[in-house]
Amino acid sequence: AQTVTQSQPEMSVQEAETVTLSCTYDTSESDYYLFWYKQPPSRQMILVIRQEAYKQQNATENRFSVNFQKAAKSFSLKISDSQLGDAAMYFCAYRNPIYNQGGKLIFGQGTELSVKP
């Protein structure tokens, strides 16, 4: 079964600095999708960034980028120029192939990110 592991329950970063959140996953599939979601105190799940496994190029979205290491099954999120609004719980998620429970998302345990002014 696929699993997603986030080994950092909490992380802290100074405003304007850079922080990296770690995620590893386990799968026997070769074609899949990986996501980072942000969950602020409002509980809304907000998509931060998405990576397709068939693409070798790392995804970027403004201040957010990933380091996707397919062979190592590693998918870390880098937040540059951290802002106070980045403080939230961050979840790494793996998307099953569509024939496996409708392409459900499998989530890690989350990393609580705090940003110090």
Added chain:
Amino acid sequence: NAGVTQTPKFRVLKTGQSMTLLCAQDMNHEYMYWYRQDPGMGLRLIHYSVGEGTTAKGEVPDGYNVSRLKKQNFLLGLESAAPSQTSVYFCASRTSRGPRGQETQYFGPGTRLLVL
């Protein structure tokens, strides 16, 4: 375009009571999902639907039933609530069409349920 909406936002139930959570999406998505989120954990799939009139079990289906009579709505029912069902419930939807990159699940704001 409201995206994915959930009703109610918060509810308190007594053990043994029943209730229905409503999820609605206006994006014409085929796939819809119900997840639950417990403290210190990520979301886990309860049930899902790949189209109108079809539903299937996810990881943690016990104690829940679902129905998808209309494409835009996905209902989650608790027939006899238990304290173990205290959780935050999220609905999500996604399309099955479009270019390969259309793989994102869009989430509703969540429903917080407390079972006493």
